[in-house]
Amino acid sequence: MEGIALNNENKSASDIILSENDISENSGYGDEGLDKSQFRQPRKRGHGKAVIIVAASFAALLLIVGIIIAVTHIHKDKPYDNTEPFYFSSDLLKEDGAEYSVYGDICFTVCNFADELRCSMQDIESVSITVSSEGKDVTSKCIIKNELDLLPAEKNTVSSIAITVPEELNGFPLEVKAVSAPIEITLKGIFTVLPGWGYELKDEAGSVNAELVVWANEETTLKVTWNPEELIADPTNSYVKASDSSESCEVTLAAGTGAEIFFFKTDVDSDHTGTDAVTVEKTAGAAVKGGNDEQN
Numbered sequence: 001m002e003g004i005a006l007n008n009e010n011k012s013a014s015d016i017i018l019s020e021n022d023i024s025e026n027s028g029y030g031d032e033g034l035d036k037s038q039f040r041q042p043r044k045r046g047h048g049k050a051v052i053i054v055a056a057s058f059a060a061l062l063l064i065v066g067i068i069i070a071v072t073h074i075h076k077d078k079p080y081d082n083t084e085p086f087y088f089s090s091d092l093l094k095e096d097g098a099e100y101s102v103y104g105d106i107c108f109t110v111c112n113f114a115d116e117l118r119c120s121m122q123d124i125e126s127v128s129i130t131v132s133s134e135g136k137d138v139t140s141k142c143i144i145k146n147e148l149d150l151l152p153a154e155k156n157t158v159s160s161i162a163i164t165v166p167e168e169l170n171g172f173p174l175e176v177k178a179v180s181a182p183i184e185i186t187l188k189g190i191f192t193v194l195p196g197w198g199y200e201l202k203d204e205a206g207s208v209n210a211e212l213v214v215w216a217n218e219e220t221t222l223k224v225t226w227n228p229e230e231l232i233a234d235p236t237n238s239y240v241k242a243s244d245s246s247e248s249c250e251v252t253l254a255a256g257t258g259a260e261i262f263f264f265k266t267d268v269d270s271d272h273t274g275t276d277a278v279t280v281e282k283t284a285g286a287a288v289k290g291g292n293d294e295q296n
Contacts, residue, residue, distance in 0.1 A: 084121040087114045088180040093187035100189060103217040104196045106163040110178055110187070112151040124151035128179045129161060133172050141166050165193055196220060197253070199280040203265075203272045210265060210272050214251055214280060215258035221284040222251045224261060230270065230277045231263035250283065
């Protein structure tokens, strides 16, 4: 540019920067013919991109936190995954029910598998047993023994359960339910408890002898005792012959069998039916039912 002479020797960068006014005044040309774009400040680049990156990162962070909270909430409410195999079965109880007649205790098993290859992948933490008669809960009247409190996952496990019912409930249909936890599956069955054994003394006035009949629905050993002042046991009877006592003997019966013992009466006119002239009690085998005549 004519009319402008710059001596750059021994001057700093700030000394050689000229403003528009300096150029105008020194050039004598004013603004005419001057390209001002040569002296514009450089634009600041990259600021917009930084804002977008920060905003996107914050949004991603909020999304991740939201997912973590949601997953934690679901896991807390549902600690057990229902998609994992869960089995609860029994040898006698069924989901749609079943009916049985039994002697003595009600005995069955529960397990955590369907077969050797299909086992529950979740723990069965407890099994609740209830007993009802004609719709009324009678669980508190029964004695329930459960072999195991926990059926662990991934291991075929069987628990044996035995229920002893009171005599007053014998002969009545009893509904037994087994419910698993924490996943609830209900298995049930109807059981009618029959006496394990019984006896009857047959006699009448004028008869010279009385007849004792004993029977058992399962293997049982019974002790027969009589009053020798009123009755004399038939000495030819095998049970009486095997006894060292003149007033008692033991009778061992297989399931579904019975036996007879005849007694000679000391008073022909007497009738010992329903009396304690003869008593029978269980010593081994079937559950003790007690009482005279048929044991209930």
